[in-house]
Amino acid sequence: MAKYIVKRIGLAIVTIxxxxxxxxxxxxxxxxxxxxSEKAVSPKAMAALEEKYGLDKPLxxxxxxxxxxxxxxxxxxxxxxxxxxxxxxxxxKFPVSARVGGLAVLAAFCIGVPLGxxxxxxxxKALDSFIIVVATFGIAVPSFVVGTVLMYVFSxxxxxxxxxxxxxxxxxxxxxxxxAFYPTAYITRLMRSSMLDVLGQDYMRTAxxxxxxxxxxxxKHALRNAILPVVTYMGPLLAYTVTGSFIVEKIFTIPGLxxxxxxxxxxxxxxxxxxxxxxxxxxxxxxxxxxxxxYKLIDPRIKLK
Amino acid sequence: MSEYxxxxxHERLSFFTPAGEVKALNDVSIRIREGEVLGIVGESGSxxxxxxxxxxxxxxxxxxxxxxxxxxxGHRINDMTEKQMQKIRGNxxxxxxxxxxxxxxxxFTIGNQIREVLKLHTDKSKSEIQDRAxxxxxxxxxxxxxxxxxxxxxxxxxxxxxxxxxAIALACEPKLLIADEPTTALDVxxxxxxxxxxxxxxxxxxxxxxxxxxxxxxxASMCDHIAVMYAGNIVEYGETDDIFYNPKHEYxxxxxxxxxxxxxxxxERLVPIxxxxxxxxxxxxxxxxxxxxxxxxxxxxxxxxxVTHFGETHYSTCWMNQKAELEGGKRQ
Numbered sequence: 001m002a003k004y005i006v007k008r009i010g011l012a013i014v015t016i017x018x019x020x021x022x023x024x025x026x027x028x029x030x031x032x033x034x035x036x037s038e039k040a041v042s043p044k045a046m047a048a049l050e051e052k053y054g055l056d057k058p059l060x061x062x063x064x065x066x067x068x069x070x071x072x073x074x075x076x077x078x079x080x081x082x083x084x085x086x087x088x089x090x091x092x093k094f095p096v097s098a099r100v101g102g103l104a105v106l107a108a109f110c111i112g113v114p115l116g117x118x119x120x121x122x123x124x125k126a127l128d129s130f131i132i133v134v135a136t137f138g139i140a141v142p143s144f145v146v147g148t149v150l151m152y153v154f155s156x157x158x159x160x161x162x163x164x165x166x167x168x169x170x171x172x173x174x175x176x177x178x179x180a181f182y183p184t185a186y187i188t189r190l191m192r193s194s195m196l197d198v199l200g201q202d203y204m205r206t207a208x209x210x211x212x213x214x215x216x217x218x219x220k221h222a223l224r225n226a227i228l229p230v231v232t233y234m235g236p237l238l239a240y241t242v243t244g245s246f247i248v249e250k251i252f253t254i255p256g257l258x259x260x261x262x263x264x265x266x267x268x269x270x271x272x273x274x275x276x277x278x279x280x281x282x283x284x285x286x287x288x289x290x291x292x293x294x295y296k297l298i299d300p301r302i303k304l305k
Numbered sequence: 306m307s308e309y310x311x312x313x314x315h316e317r318l319s320f321f322t323p324a325g326e327v328k329a330l331n332d333v334s335i336r337i338r339e340g341e342v343l344g345i346v347g348e349s350g351s352x353x354x355x356x357x358x359x360x361x362x363x364x365x366x367x368x369x370x371x372x373x374x375x376x377x378x379g380h381r382i383n384d385m386t387e388k389q390m391q392k393i394r395g396n397x398x399x400x401x402x403x404x405x406x407x408x409x410x411x412x413f414t415i416g417n418q419i420r421e422v423l424k425l426h427t428d429k430s431k432s433e434i435q436d437r438a439x440x441x442x443x444x445x446x447x448x449x450x451x452x453x454x455x456x457x458x459x460x461x462x463x464x465x466x467x468x469x470x471x472a473i474a475l476a477c478e479p480k481l482l483i484a485d486e487p488t489t490a491l492d493v494x495x496x497x498x499x500x501x502x503x504x505x506x507x508x509x510x511x512x513x514x515x516x517x518x519x520x521x522x523x524x525a526s527m528c529d530h531i532a533v534m535y536a537g538n539i540v541e542y543g544e545t546d547d548i549f550y551n552p553k554h555e556y557x558x559x560x561x562x563x564x565x566x567x568x569x570x571x572x573e574r575l576v577p578i579x580x581x582x583x584x585x586x587x588x589x590x591x592x593x594x595x596x597x598x599x600x601x602x603x604x605x606x607x608x609x610x611x612v613t614h615f616g617e618t619h620y621s622t623c624w625m626n627q628k629a630e631l632e633g634g635k636r637q
Contacts, residue, residue: 202407208363209402210422210473211394224412299412300457 001296004304005289012285019281020274024066027273028059034079034268053079055270066274075278076271080264086275089260094279096166097244097256103172104179105234105241112184113230116191117218120199131188138185147178147251164253175252179245183237190229198226224298231298235291239283243276309376310480310513311337311360316373318359327585329355329368331537337530339480342507342514344524344545346560347534350582353517356534357483360515361398362390378480396426399474403486405466409458415442415469416454419476426477441472446502464495468502475506482507483515488523500527521564525549530618533557536583536593543619553613553621556594592624600625 035041035049050056054065069076075086119131151174154160161170198204199222207217244258257276264272295302318330330352337343345353358364360377362385375382378397382390402408409418419438423429429437435454442450445468458466467487474482484503488496504527507514516528524531524545531548533541533556541554552558562576580597583589589596595605605624613626624631 202402202404203410205363206402206408206470206473207410209361209394209400211391211396211425212421213388213391221410221413225410301411301459 075275080269093257098242101241103176107180108183112187116188119192120195135185135188144247146181194229195226235287239287309336312376317371321367342528344516344528344531351534352537396477398481399479400483401470404490445472541621547619554623
């Protein structure tokens with residue numbers, strides 16, 4: 001186990017390095033730059049800016065400098081947001097996104113798993129069909145529609161919760177619902193199909209033949225086998241959701257990290273692009289390791305090599 | 306209490322599927338005395354397993370009992386609720402399945418799965434349960450029980466897993482053990498070991514066994530009585546010797562012709578039974594075997610044959626047995 005984790009960490013470093021390198025060069029090969037705007041900047045000022053941020057040096061040298069600094073934990077200063085370092089942007093905005101996203105993932109898991117089990121157990125009945133229809137709807141409707149409709153109904157029409165910012169806990173309800181909508185639906189469907197598969201297995205028949213009641217055979221014998229696909233999905237889901245959704249954050253004006261991803265790209269804020277990308281990549285890699293270890297704990301047949 | 310441990314009379318059971326009503330059992334009657342071994346033989350889909358499962362109440366949805374009575378160990382199975390059935394299953398009647406590779410839950414240890422059934426049906430303490438689990442593994446011939454109890458199913462071989470299944474089935478010393486093709490998925494040497502083990506345990510514990518198989522060799526060596534099933538009917542029933550030496554149904558005769566014999570001449574060919582099993586969605590009006598039978602007569606296609614008795618237990622439903630009478634009747 002320890003050996004496996006060490007190996008995975010080594011692999012993770014390589015993965016993150018590849019992601020960082022690709023991003024760095026792709027970003028620089030795209031025409032344009034951080035200081036081009038509609039308002040013409042004098043060539044002199046441009047040269048001064050480029051010199052200040054080291055953008056006048058050959059690309060290779062920029063790369064080496066960036067990587068060396070990054071290895072020392074210095075991700076540079078934002079090119080566009082005056083006086084802010086990339087690190088400070090991430091550390092101030094990530095907790096906001098993580099709270100909203102974490103709650104959304106938790107809700108999706110806690111609702112999706114029981115709903116999927118329930119649906120599978122009542123296969124073919126009206127309730128099952130109803131759950132499938134709702135889940136399909138949840139998968140098909142994009143989050144900006146869900147977010148906008150939620151806001152219109154509950155904030156504008158009914159006035160139950162404030163629509164903007166995250167001042168108290170009620171402000172969390174709508175964005176968390178909007179974010180959780182798709183994963184809940186997806187987990188429900190995933191859980192249902194995997195549960196149906198497990199319910200047809202021979203060992204479930206054995207469980208019944210032993211005299212176990214339906215509840216115990218479901219919770220003990222079926223759930224642990226059926227939850228594996230959901231666990232696989234949870235890893236990347238968690239990584240993506242806690243780093244914030246651009247759309248949901250825009251709709252509910254949440255000062256989260258999601259906006260920075262998109263904003264940094266349209267602003268050509270090179271250092272922020274690099275910083276947020278490396279951060280997301282690291283999270284995804286980390287979550288995958290966590291998923292693999294969780295797999296091993298759930299299913300003893302899986303060998304970690 | 307009646308003289309029989311199991312007494313199934315005129316059981317009719319259908320599965321209501323989207324394609325229609327599948328008549329899985331049409332008038333099945335079976336009796337087993339305490340400590341007796343009954344073999345049920347027949348091809349796939351003949352209703353062997355359904356008969357056994359219905360005795361355990363495991364045919365619910367889309368299966369539906371349409372008629373007949375099922376008595377087991379003083380219980381009228383027909384009238385029992387699911388909750389009452391749960392008290393019997395794994396306790397008074399146990400089952401071992403065909404495929405030991407998939408019948409154990411892969412994510413729990415062997416020990417967990419054996420202890421589970423003991424926890425459910427006995428009020429033994431934790432340490433007593435552990436002792437009993439160890440004892441059971443030794444009973445089914447597994448060495449180093451302490452180590453094995455901590456292992457997962459995938460760490461054991463097929464034969465070993467079937468032994469574990471037997472240990473689970475015998476945990477509460479059932480009155481009846483249903484063995485649903487217990488050796489089909491195992492290789493030949495292991496088959497023999499498992500059968501031997503079952504017979505040994507039967508003598509030791511005095512339980513009855515319902516042995517479901519399509520291997521005539523297995524029933525010949527083990528069973529007191531044999532029921533031959535075809536398309537949801539018992540076509541012939543009798544003591545093992547009756548069935549092997551004095552078969553009275555054309556299907557039984559066909560089955561016996563299709564197995565190799567020790568005393569056969571060198572180049573004797575096996576005779577297969579031609580044709581395909583009947584479609585239980587639309588069972589034929591007459592004898593279900595008629596379309597595949599060499600001796601088929603006109604009446605076989607029109608009407609079901611009545612039961613003809615030969616001696617105390619031996620009976621068969623074949624028009625051939627009525628032939629003499631019928632022809633005699635015509636002449637008069």
